[in-house]
Amino acid sequence: MESDDEEGPPMLVAADTKSVPVTIITGYLGAGKTTLLNYILTENHGKKIAVIMNEFGEGDGAMEKSMTVSSGEADAPLFEEWLELRNGCLCCSIKDNAVKAIELLMDKQGKFDYILLETTGLADPGPVANLFWLDDGLASDIYVDGILTVVDGKHILSQLEEQRKDVEINEAVRQVALADIILLNKIDLVSEEQLHKIKSYISDINSAAIVIPTTHSRVDLDQILDLNAYGCDSSHSQLQDNLMGKQQSSAVLSAGDKNHIDTTVSTVRIDMDGSLDPQKFDLFLQNLLWERLIQSSDGSAMELLRLKGLVCEAGNSHSTILQGVYETYDKRTTKSPILSPSCSLIFIGRNLEKQVLFDALTSCLASP
CATH class of the missing domain: 3.40.50.300 (P-loop containing nucleotide triphosphate hydrolases)
Structure with missing residues (x-):
């Protein structure tokens, strides 16, 4: 797209x-x-x-x-x-x-x-x-x-x-x-x-x-070959394992629990229930990646190197794969039907603060 x-x-x-x-x-x-x-x-x-x-x-x-x-x-x-x-x-x-x-x-x-x-x-x-x-x-x-x-x-x-x-x-x-x-x-x-x-x-x-x-x-x-990290044909659970790092899941969650600002390059993972409003979510991504308007509590702009996730968007009966590098991102609809709406995202970059990212994503949730 x-x-x-x-x-x-x-x-x-x-x-x-x-x-x-x-x-x-x-x-x-x-x-x-x-x-x-x-x-x-x-x-x-x-x-x-x-x-x-x-x-x-x-x-x-x-x-x-x-x-x-x-x-x-x-x-x-x-x-x-x-x-x-x-x-x-x-x-x-x-x-x-x-x-x-x-x-x-x-x-x-x-x-x-x-x-x-x-x-x-x-x-x-x-x-x-x-x-x-x-x-x-x-x-x-x-x-x-x-x-x-x-x-x-x-x-x-x-x-x-x-x-x-x-x-x-x-x-x-x-x-x-x-x-x-x-x-x-x-x-x-x-x-x-x-x-x-x-x-x-x-x-x-x-x-x-x-x-x-x-x-x-x-x-x-x-x-190392045929990772299918962004393959749309897999089931929801397989996509979560491939995309979010099955073998490293505990490490990701541990790193994601850091709420303080990390000025070095680090990883933050956010998991939440519910579906995202597509327009609000796109605006969040644009503000984060393009406009640098998502800032940590000390006013530092968050700098994203890598972004990936598996999300549910309102109005779509199938889950969506998100991947991004620097200021560029891609959203693709999978063939995996949504059974229980939820979202998992991984952010890798500088000046990341989990609570700020979580609050911004929460504001993107679609109305029940």
């Missing part, structure tokens, strides 16, 4: 649930992204996967050597070379425009079961995800299945704590905050005490993400 206000930031375009899923893979240089991709591409998983890569900073395997790295010339081709692998997978190196590369992929190479997009080591995955949601033509062919962040267990704490004069929230924090899945890699290089501290730190930032400890980026692919 699109915003009626041409001057305002657009809402996301709904994706076709039968389209090809895309997982955005992000993480700092050296975290293990390319190792993960090499592992996926060489496994006998039975999927026809297309991988789009735009950096070759890790490893010197035969896959990278077989591909041509961009020369950086202005008239160079958008993508350098398609490399077809024996197990039916396909790999592509690109210069800069991942959306165009995927359009060419879908047009010239045929349909795939899955697409993996690796971002650069310092990339913010938010705008990358928005590119797909805001491209009307592309949204009919693919949908974002989830954002996966690979973190280096040995260095992640120092990366998260890095203070930068030019930014208030550094790239490592943003990558963790926006993730649906966090691959905590290189755990063999840290002690149990350090591992516990890392998990606690990550949970403070994004307690809705599922954290998977691993070494050498080796992971059960069923844990």
Whole structure:
């Protein structure tokens, strides 16, 4: 769906649930992204996967050597070379425009079961995800299945704590905050005490993400592919588990119980009974994301990095999935009928205050 206000930031375009899923893979240089991709591409998983890569900073395997790295010339081709692998997978190196590369992929190479997009080591995955949601033509062919962040267990704490004069929230924090899945890699290089501290730190930032400890980026692919985090065909209970983080539900609720203002990046979860008035709810989202009118009790504007939820809207017999990144959000009606009206939302950002958010959402409830 699109915003009626041409001057305002657009809402996301709904994706076709039968389209090809895309997982955005992000993480700092050296975290293990390319190792993960090499592992996926060489496994006998039975999927026809297309991988789009735009950096070759890790490893010197035969896959990278077989591909041509961009020369950086202005008239160079958008993508350098398609490399077809024996197990039916396909790999592509690109210069800069991942959306165009995927359009060419879908047009010239045929349909795939899955697409993996690796971002650069310092990339913010938010705008990358928005590119797909805001491209009307592309949204009919693919949908974002989830954002996966690979973190280096040995260095992640120092990366998260890095203070930068030019930014208030550094790239490592943003990558963790926006993730649906966090691959905590290189755990063999840290002690149990350090591992516990890392998990606690990550949970403070994004307690809705599922954290998977691993070494050498080796992971059960069923844990990271086909997350269906925003799939509209699932039952209401399945949607709650997928969307709100089944394995991390206790951590989310714990973080959500913080009523004080948190100036660092943190997670707040709100659960409430009843249905929301669609117009009031849209106005709440616009005031929160676009106008920055929802403020904490000390007058600080709340800054949202990620927003997701499962809500019931008055006049709709089926529940609605909400997802948002920064100033962009999307609402999609599911195939799950509403039995008992309720709403669950997760907010990840700065200057969050649960009571203020709860009161604002309460004012959006539809009359009985």
